[in-house]
Amino acid sequence: MKELLSGNEAMALGAYHAGVVVATAYPGTPSTEILENLAHQDGIYVEWSTNEKVALEVAMGAAYGGVRALASMKHVGLNVAADPFFAVSTTGIIGGLVVISCDDPGEHSSQGEQDNRHFAKFAKVPMLEPTDSQEAYDLMDWLFKISEEFDTPVLLRSTTRISHCKTVVDVGRERKADLKQPAFTRSPSKYVMVPSNARPRRNVMEERIIKLRSYVESFPMNEMVLGDRKLGIVSSGVAYQYAREVFKNASFLKLVTTYPIPVSLVQRFAKEVERVIVVEELDPYLEDALHELGIPATGKDFIPIIGELTPEIVEQGAIKAGLLPAPKPVHKPAMAAQLPARRPQLCAGCPHVGTEYVLRQLCFQNASSPGPLKKGEVVVTSDIGCYTLGVYPPLSALDTCACMGASIGQAIGLQKAGIPNKVVAVLGDSTFVHSGITGLVDAVYNQGNITVIILDNGTTAMTGHQGHPGTGISAKRTKATAVKLEKLVEGLGVKNVNVVNAFDLKAIESTLKRCLETEGPSVIISRGPCPLNAKSTGKPFKVEADQCTGCYTCLDIGCPAISLSDDRAVIDASVCLGTACGICAQVCPQEAISEIGK
Numbered sequence: 001m002k003e004l005l006s007g008n009e010a011m012a013l014g015a016y017h018a019g020v021v022v023a024t025a026y027p028g029t030p031s032t033e034i035l036e037n038l039a040h041q042d043g044i045y046v047e048w049s050t051n052e053k054v055a056l057e058v059a060m061g062a063a064y065g066g067v068r069a070l071a072s073m074k075h076v077g078l079n080v081a082a083d084p085f086f087a088v089s090t091t092g093i094i095g096g097l098v099v100i101s102c103d104d105p106g107e108h109s110s111q112g113e114q115d116n117r118h119f120a121k122f123a124k125v126p127m128l129e130p131t132d133s134q135e136a137y138d139l140m141d142w143l144f145k146i147s148e149e150f151d152t153p154v155l156l157r158s159t160t161r162i163s164h165c166k167t168v169v170d171v172g173r174e175r176k177a178d179l180k181q182p183a184f185t186r187s188p189s190k191y192v193m194v195p196s197n198a199r200p201r202r203n204v205m206e207e208r209i210i211k212l213r214s215y216v217e218s219f220p221m222n223e224m225v226l227g228d229r230k231l232g233i234v235s236s237g238v239a240y241q242y243a244r245e246v247f248k249n250a251s252f253l254k255l256v257t258t259y260p261i262p263v264s265l266v267q268r269f270a271k272e273v274e275r276v277i278v279v280e281e282l283d284p285y286l287e288d289a290l291h292e293l294g295i296p297a298t299g300k301d302f303i304p305i306i307g308e309l310t311p312e313i314v315e316q317g318a319i320k321a322g323l324l325p326a327p328k329p330v331h332k333p334a335m336a337a338q339l340p341a342r343r344p345q346l347c348a349g350c351p352h353v354g355t356e357y358v359l360r361q362l363c364f365q366n367a368s369s370p371g372p373l374k375k376g377e378v379v380v381t382s383d384i385g386c387y388t389l390g391v392y393p394p395l396s397a398l399d400t401c402a403c404m405g406a407s408i409g410q411a412i413g414l415q416k417a418g419i420p421n422k423v424v425a426v427l428g429d430s431t432f433v434h435s436g437i438t439g440l441v442d443a444v445y446n447q448g449n450i451t452v453i454i455l456d457n458g459t460t461a462m463t464g465h466q467g468h469p470g471t472g473i474s475a476k477r478t479k480a481t482a483v484k485l486e487k488l489v490e491g492l493g494v495k496n497v498n499v500v501n502a503f504d505l506k507a508i509e510s511t512l513k514r515c516l517e518t519e520g521p522s523v524i525i526s527r528g529p530c531p532l533n534a535k536s537t538g539k540p541f542k543v544e545a546d547q548c549t550g551c552y553t554c555l556d557i558g559c560p561a562i563s564l565s566d567d568r569a570v571i572d573a574s575v576c577l578g579t580a581c582g583i584c585a586q587v588c589p590q591e592a593i594s595e596i597g598k
């Protein structure tokens, strides 16, 4: 049967057919749809885990219990899960364990760009990379087999284009019927990594890689395609597809096993061709591996090391390097009218807007340019989520954003460094549970004189409304036990805990002012539903044209429902959340905004 599947859909179906029993993930683009697709399947356990470290630990436990397990995450998620990733490489498993890392070259929706192929080599974990959805589907079966045969976790590395592009997949398999029965075999020398047990496991790891080196030599998905022998191209992942498109007649070596690489196969290929080049996205990972073998390959001298590749970028690089003739100039028709540039922005009715507006007023004192802080201004350390869009004008209310959970630690650090300004940390509810909790414990333990604002919209909005422990909704969208954030915060030892309505500007302002005046850590939970997730919407607002003086204060909240017509504010009723939000009415000095029909 043939289906049109994205790489992520194909990985999910491939894992299901391969008999995965436990699947875990923390959402993150471009990986999220893997677990979302597995959640539809019957007979398997799926969970949105608290974070990627927990996701891998749960999958690792399941694999210790003898069943096939999968943990998927975005590239930076593997940084969070790095500790168990290295640990499970040391202990090995019993049931197959597959870790999927979806990298995001070009940072379409990430805080950083990194090439996670290095993780495989670093942790001594075998890695395979599909070049399309068919291979993504087929590989899942291989990955679990390799994992079990070699007693090792296996890394499947994907990238945005592999994960999100749809290609035709021959879905040839059905779910395995002969699943292993879950059982744990006691074996402290394998599972209890005290130094005396961990040292012998290091030998096991090295022996495993030697065995894998010879295994990958005959792995059927690595493929040598001999064309014109003048140019031989080594490639993997989506870059292989681009290379095939650009170099029509060259010879190719497609590598699916990219750690370890099949050394003899690569050497044979290099002998078949006059010149070897490597076409790969991000780092010169394969190129360096070829150099180590003494093969004088090139690639990164004409293919960028930064950002996502396209066939056009590969082609331009090849032309510059003299590998392809320059194209004859063709007359291109004039471009169609360009769309106006538009920043990403918070939605109409977003509960984050009010808090960020107050932060702007109170902490930045409307200072507009970067530079040293004035007396009385407050530093706002931020985290990652929809609320990070508050960095853009007109809100411009944030000072930092590094990695998930960092806002609280950064705030403590700034305060302990002794800067003369107060510090506020801002993070979302999903981010708080992911990795904010430990920072807050640090603030309690070490008497951090900071205020933490948890923007609780009851969901993981940025990645598409996944549940998290605070929401009481499971990955299968059934009811789960909800962790109450205010109780959790109190339980951690915070004495000054406040819950405010995220749409009540006065309450947010007075609570924040009070918190900034008190000693020790304080927490404000600013609560309001995400409008894209909320069940009911409000009655829209309008601007009374004769009352509007054109002062533009309402534009300062950056609501996409508000625009100008003849220098006066107007509200688009089809977008406005009105009574469910009401922030524009609260900021209007003329009281010119009210519910339609009133």
Ligand SMILES: Cc1ncc(C[n+]2csc(CCOP(=O)(O)OP(=O)(O)O)c2C)c(N)n1
Residues within 6 Å of the ligand: 026, 027, 028, 029, 074, 076, 077, 080, 110, 111, 384, 385, 386, 387, 404, 427, 428, 429, 430, 431, 432, 457, 459, 460, 461, 462, 463
């Ligand atoms: C380590 C890591 N994992 C996952 C992500 C993807 N991601 C970015 S923000 C975010 C959570 C957003 O949820 P929340 O904190 O509740 O804020 P909201 O978007 O709902 O405002 C996630 C999962 C990431 N950037 N880094």
